[in-house]
Amino acid sequence: MSEQADSLYRRERLFIGGEWRPSTALDSIGVISPFTEQPVGRAPGTAPADVDAAVAAAQGALTESPWASWDAESRADALDRLADALELRAPATAGLVTAENGMPISVSSTVEGPGPARTLRYYAQLARTVAQEERRPAASGSGTTVVRREPVGVIAVVVPWNFPQSLTMFKVAAALAAGCAVVVKPAPETVLDAFQLADAAQEAGLPDGVVNVITGGGDIGAYLVGHPGVDKVAFTGSTEVGRAIGEVCGRLLRPVTLELGGKSAAIVLDDADLASAVRGLAWACLLNSGQTCYTSSRVLAPRGRYDEVVDAVADLARSLRIGDPSDPATRVGPLVSARQRDRVESYIAAGRADGARVVTGGGRPADFERGWFVEPTVFADVDNSAAVAREEIFGPVLVVIPYDDLDQAVAMANDSPYGLAGTVWTSDEDKGLEIARRMRTGTVGVNFYNLDLGAPFGGVKASGLGRELGPEGLAAYVEYKSVYLRR
Numbered sequence: 001m002s003e004q005a006d007s008l009y010r011r012e013r014l015f016i017g018g019e020w021r022p023s024t025a026l027d028s029i030g031v032i033s034p035f036t037e038q039p040v041g042r043a044p045g046t047a048p049a050d051v052d053a054a055v056a057a058a059q060g061a062l063t064e065s066p067w068a069s070w071d072a073e074s075r076a077d078a079l080d081r082l083a084d085a086l087e088l089r090a091p092a093t094a095g096l097v098t099a100e101n102g103m104p105i106s107v108s109s110t111v112e113g114p115g116p117a118r119t120l121r122y123y124a125q126l127a128r129t130v131a132q133e134e135r136r137p138a139a140s141g142s143g144t145t146v147v148r149r150e151p152v153g154v155i156a157v158v159v160p161w162n163f164p165q166s167l168t169m170f171k172v173a174a175a176l177a178a179g180c181a182v183v184v185k186p187a188p189e190t191v192l193d194a195f196q197l198a199d200a201a202q203e204a205g206l207p208d209g210v211v212n213v214i215t216g217g218g219d220i221g222a223y224l225v226g227h228p229g230v231d232k233v234a235f236t237g238s239t240e241v242g243r244a245i246g247e248v249c250g251r252l253l254r255p256v257t258l259e260l261g262g263k264s265a266a267i268v269l270d271d272a273d274l275a276s277a278v279r280g281l282a283w284a285c286l287l288n289s290g291q292t293c294y295t296s297s298r299v300l301a302p303r304g305r306y307d308e309v310v311d312a313v314a315d316l317a318r319s320l321r322i323g324d325p326s327d328p329a330t331r332v333g334p335l336v337s338a339r340q341r342d343r344v345e346s347y348i349a350a351g352r353a354d355g356a357r358v359v360t361g362g363g364r365p366a367d368f369e370r371g372w373f374v375e376p377t378v379f380a381d382v383d384n385s386a387a388v389a390r391e392e393i394f395g396p397v398l399v400v401i402p403y404d405d406l407d408q409a410v411a412m413a414n415d416s417p418y419g420l421a422g423t424v425w426t427s428d429e430d431k432g433l434e435i436a437r438r439m440r441t442g443t444v445g446v447n448f449y450n451l452d453l454g455a456p457f458g459g460v461k462a463s464g465l466g467r468e469l470g471p472e473g474l475a476a477y478v479e480y481k482s483v484y485l486r487r
């Protein structure tokens, strides 16, 4: 652990240019436990001058530090060392994330703790195989062209609170593999775990300024995104903020990747084995208490089996143990904030007002005096045009919608402002793939949903721009340069 950090739960400084610097901001950021509603920790705020310093440090790393001259192999070795340092911290990181955002520890200890190291190792390996320069005989006649892959430059990384470690590393690992430097601004709700990356970067001996970690809210995020020293922005979060960032980047002609919201469909085919489908739906539809961008929150069921599917999904929702997120038996924790609970409750009220039927849930669980809990809630008799079927709720709320034939199911799945993900549940995988091909989304899972680090992840329509992960995710941090040689 770094000497300046009094504890993982109480940070005193920002990580800029390879050192722990005092913030020039007057404020600090308190993190409140979603379970106890008591303070769990505190971090310094960030002022614009600190953003300037962090961006300057990142620029320095790209010009003056050894980082700029390292070959891909040396960078890959550094990524592996960073992975080692994060892996050592994985249990502490998982506990920290759970304390901050209420993610069940069963999820944080399998995803948020060990996940970042896995992503780094994937990109380290990829960096070793991708040539930095490639020679091509000129297609237009005589001469040779040297095509170079150069780092885009300074990357502004702005991330939300729902999977803070994973979503940060989807960006940082690819950016570092490409030779970029990053300034990371976490969400205030999960500001503490972001400093695990700073500690690890120091321990791994990354050159100064390659990784910088600042704090702050939307105003500081906006200042960073529009900063003249930033070359590219990588954002995950709401569609609303993504649009605002996209507008700024459009004006600046600044490359941007936006991973935004979703309202993905789970299409249950009439041949589905419901018992096994429902086990898969627990992960695909309700992961992290529904606060997951790719969650299949619209279940489309064949009319002939509609009641059966509604009952099975409702039984699933009732069976998930609600409680203390640090208890390994807990499947549904509290929502991240009182504001998020209000938002989810207002959607439940809207569903009722639109005439949808609450099959289970619909309120707060009775057994808790504290904690921002909402019961897993299932709506039946929902029309695909209702707000609960069109808008991202980001909580443990599922709607079940009947369809008459597969064409209608696909049309309904695609009739959404979003296009991030989806799932198909069937006993015939080939048929599942056939349906997946027809879905207008960035990803689809057949009989499960699992992100693959080796394949592009992202969305179409209001779900965003660009892709993360896989070789395609590395390309997002590469600028090509062609050098024409006469011979």
Ligand code: NAP
Binding pocket: 158, 159, 160, 161, 162, 185, 186, 187, 188, 216, 217, 218, 219, 220, 221, 222, 223, 225, 236, 237, 238, 239, 241, 242, 244, 245, 259, 260, 261, 262, 292, 293, 340, 343, 392, 393, 394
């Ligand atoms: P958000 O408003 O999109 O915030 C995401 C991050 O961007 C935070 O770090 C935020 O800081 C920052 N930010 C806000 N305005 C900014 C701006 N103009 N320029 C640069 N950065 C800015 O997400 P949220 O408030 O945490 O959640 C609201 C809703 O977004 C949720 O209910 C959910 O529907 C959706 N959401 C989706 C995802 C996803 O993975 N697709 C993730 C999280 C949330 P501040 O929070 O301090 O404003």
Ligand code: MG
Binding pocket: 187
């Ligand atoms: Mg926020």
